[in-house]
Amino acid sequence: xxxxxxxxxxxxxxxxxxxxxxxxxxxxxxxxxxxxxxxxxxxxxxxxxxxxxxxxxxxxxxxxxxxxxxxxxxxxxxxxxxxxxxxxxxxxxxxxxxxxxxxxxxxxxxxxxxxxxxxxxxxxxxxxxxxxxxxxxxxxxxxxxxxxxxxxxxxxxxxxxxxxxxxxxxxxxxxxxxxxxxxxxxxxxxxxxxxxxxxxxxxxxxxxxxxxxxxxxxxxxxxxxxxxxxxxxxxxxxxxxxxxxxxxxxxxxxxxxxxxxxxxxxxxxxxxxxxxxxxxxxxxxxxxxxxxxxxxxxxxxxxxxxxxxxxxxxxxxxxxxxxxxxxxxxxxxxxxxxxxxxxxxxxxxx
Amino acid sequence: xxxxxxxxxxxxxxxxxxxxxxxxxxxxxxxxxxxxxxxxxxxxxxxxxxxxxxxxxxxxxxxxxxxxxxxxxxxxxxxxxxxxxxxxxxxxxxxxxxxxxxxxxxxxxxxxxxxxxxxxxxxxxxxxxxxxxxxxxxxxxxxxxxxxxxxxxxxxxxxxxxxxxxxxxxxxxxxxxxxxxxxxxxxxxxxxxxxxxxxxxxxxxxxxxxxxxxxxxxxxxxxxxxxxxxxxxxxxxxxxxxxxxxxxxxxxxxxxxxxxxxxxxxxxxxxxxxxxxxxxxxxxxxxxxxxxxxxxxxxxxxxxxxxxxxxxxxxxxxxxxxxxxxxxxxxxxxxxxxxxxxxxxxxxxx
Numbered sequence: 090x091x092x093x094x095x096x097x098x099x100x101x102x103x104x105x106x107x108x109x110x111x112x113x114x115x116x117x118x119x120x121x122x123x124x125x126x127x128x129x130x131x132x133x134x135x136x137x138x139x140x141x142x143x144x145x146x147x148x149x150x151x152x153x154x155x156x157x158x159x160x161x162x163x164x165x166x167x168x169x170x171x172x173x174x175x176x177x178x179x180x181x182x183x184x185x186x187x188x189x190x191x192x193x194x195x196x197x198x199x200x201x202x203x204x205x206x207x208x209x210x211x212x213x214x215x216x217x218x219x220x221x222x223x224x225x226x227x228x229x230x231x232x233x234x235x236x237x238x239x240x241x242x243x244x245x246x247x248x249x250x251x252x253x254x255x256x257x258x259x260x261x262x263x264x265x266x267x268x269x270x271x272x273x274x275x276x277x278x279x280x281x282x283x284x285x286x287x288x289x290x291x292x293x294x295x296x297x298x299x300x301x302x303x304x305x306x307x308x309x310x311x312x313x314x315x316x317x318x319x320x321x322x323x324x325x326x327x328x329x330x331x332x333x334x335x336x337x338x339x340x341x342x343x344x345x346x347x348x349x350x351x352x353x354x355x356x357x358x359x360x361x362x363x364x365x366x367x368x369x370x371x372x373x374x375x376x377x378x379x380x381x382x383x384x385x386x387x388x389x390x391x392x393x394x395x396x397x398x399x400x401x402x403x404x405x406x407x408x409x410x411x412x413x414x415x416x417x418x419x420x421x422x423x424x425x426x427x428x429x430x431x432x433x434x435x436x437x438x439x
Numbered sequence: 440x441x442x443x444x445x446x447x448x449x450x451x452x453x454x455x456x457x458x459x460x461x462x463x464x465x466x467x468x469x470x471x472x473x474x475x476x477x478x479x480x481x482x483x484x485x486x487x488x489x490x491x492x493x494x495x496x497x498x499x500x501x502x503x504x505x506x507x508x509x510x511x512x513x514x515x516x517x518x519x520x521x522x523x524x525x526x527x528x529x530x531x532x533x534x535x536x537x538x539x540x541x542x543x544x545x546x547x548x549x550x551x552x553x554x555x556x557x558x559x560x561x562x563x564x565x566x567x568x569x570x571x572x573x574x575x576x577x578x579x580x581x582x583x584x585x586x587x588x589x590x591x592x593x594x595x596x597x598x599x600x601x602x603x604x605x606x607x608x609x610x611x612x613x614x615x616x617x618x619x620x621x622x623x624x625x626x627x628x629x630x631x632x633x634x635x636x637x638x639x640x641x642x643x644x645x646x647x648x649x650x651x652x653x654x655x656x657x658x659x660x661x662x663x664x665x666x667x668x669x670x671x672x673x674x675x676x677x678x679x680x681x682x683x684x685x686x687x688x689x690x691x692x693x694x695x696x697x698x699x700x701x702x703x704x705x706x707x708x709x710x711x712x713x714x715x716x717x718x719x720x721x722x723x724x725x726x727x728x729x730x731x732x733x734x735x736x737x738x739x740x741x742x743x744x745x746x747x748x749x750x751x752x753x754x755x756x757x758x759x760x761x762x763x764x765x766x767x768x769x770x771x772x773x774x775x776x777x778x779x780x781x782x783x784x785x786x787x788x789x
Binding site: 128293 | 748
């Protein structure tokens with residue numbers, strides 16, 4: 090049984106001695122010290138989490154879907170029905186995340202955390218609906234505190250199942266028309282940045298819709314006034330069911346010291362909530378990329394994470410995280426497979 | 440028989456109509472237009488080169504090795520013998536490029552273009568020695584014009600063999616103690632940037648050695664005075680045999696419109712020479728990453744290329760190019776495998 094307090098208690102600081110050992114190992118490999126740049130830093134972080142040579146053999150991407158009551162305010166370029174249509178696309182394997190996860194050798198866990206249209210029993214779909222979409226956060230809380238906890242624990246349970254089955258790297262992804270509005274509100278609430286600084290174009294809204302979206306974020310925060318130090322309060326006030334589920338994935342990974350890769354802006358918001366609940370959680374997080382959404386950089390700065398890829402992506406689904414799997418695997422393979430100066434008979438500096 | 444004039448004549452402009460067609464296809468896929476950022480731009484470029492859906496099924500990395508007479512000036516942190524020792528490491532599969540190319544499903548072609556110590560017949564090593572290392576460019580030309588042409592044509596011949604065997608993406612890499620000094624001089628000569636702006640720490644030299652290295656680059660240019668518009672003159676004056684070989688790989692790829700991935704600073708210098716010889720060659724080039732070497736950004740700007748990865752790497756060998764293969768393959772798979780809005784029954788913007 091997954092309970093939130095058990096997860097939070099398990100998330101503590103990492104051992105500094107392991108970092109020094111990883112650094113020593115990397116400096117003995119046949120290359121000038123540090124010459125693989127951030128790939129070495131990544132390898133060292135993975136080694137510290139694992140307590141030895143890292144491995145990225147069985148990555149799993151969690152692509153959680155849900156709808157958002159705030160779409161009633163006209164904040165998205167696409168109609169709400171696209172959420173369920175894209176879930177169908179995920180199940181048929183035709184979406185970007187399917188293509189990129191296949192390439193990365195990653196399994197995709199598609200879960201319904203509360204899509205408005207009923208999906209029914211579907212092969213490959215995990216049903217964890219918390220409700221038929223959130224309530225409209227511009228007029229009151231998006232969900233109850235009990236729903237927030239339920240969604241976190243449901244996401245954590247899926248992550249624990251995957252780790253029990255051998256997953257050695259978890260990655261977050263999502264689909265939900267309206268969820269950049271929720272992520273903007275979470276990011277504003279937790280980082281303290283103003284709504285206009287964290288709110289972006291999402292799927293591609295025009296200027297008028299963008300201004301409306303900023304006002305909706307401002308109103309949601311004014312109506313709900315969540316305490317920024319209380320992650321659950323923020324999540325319940327302005328979050329989303331799929332976002333809460335991803336918070337659960339992040340917490341479950343951090344509790345077992347399994348690396349958890351954050352995709353873009355919405356995943357970053359889920360991670361902000363996780364860090365508010367468990368201050369040591371970011372030690373297990375990896376920022377796959379920097380999204381084109383302006384709030385994402387603020388979220389990553391708040392988490393103390395530097396993104397590895399900057400490709401101007403803003404699709405979500407877990408696509409940036411899936412691309413990052415190749416870098417994480419490269420770092421792990423360098424750590425495990427490169428020859429040392431001694432084993433290869435290569436001279437050191439003159 | 441590979442002859443340089445034939446290659447240069449084959450390198451012309453690409454067809455703009457193909458770019459519009461690629462853009463149209465990408466916009467029909469189930470994602471907001473442009474939401475995969477630079478992955479879409481990359482997919483479009485690959486599609487234009489191929490004249491249809493791109494493929495990155497058989498990548499080949501060319502890791503060419505040679506020694507540099509300029510090491511006599513004390514410009515490197517490592518002794519010259521490390522070049523041959525690292526070639527041995529490549530042949531045994533223990534170097535970073537072996538690890539990263541294996542991961543990327545890429546074959547590595549290791550060729551001796553002029554290592555000072557004799558390597559003899561070795562399984563997996565291709566012998567194209569132009570001489571036992573270049574002459575010291577600080578005191579005269581590094582090589583003759585005939586040697587420069589010979590090395591280019593030898594590199595091009597290896598690239599053509601690989602393309603004949605089905606390679607659909609070529610990548611450049613190198614090993615040669617002293618070759619960042621040569622690359623600095625080439626970059627200064629062709630871009631017009633001053634020696635102190637293009638000269639970096641290479642394998643990791645200290646302040647005093649860095650100042651000496653800058654002076655050596657300045658002296659090499661003052662002694663040889665190569666015409667910056669004459670790529671062969673620059674290569675002969677201040678180049679390297681492995682660099683010339685890579686220029687040949689770039690030209691051969693561009694001549695057949697096969698994508699050619701540039702690794703770091705030394706590969707960038709080889710590409711500068713290729714672009715000086717064939718102004719349309721950059722259309723086939725992809726800048727895998729931005730190296731930590733300061734001259735690399737200047738070289739890429741001169742070529743009109745924006746790097747895809749920025750990981751602070753500075754190892755060479757082709758390591759950054761091998762990492763980029765995953766991104767190129769991702770772009771090709773997105774182009775080929777994603778569902779369209781129509782095929783998936785997903786609604787467009789409201």
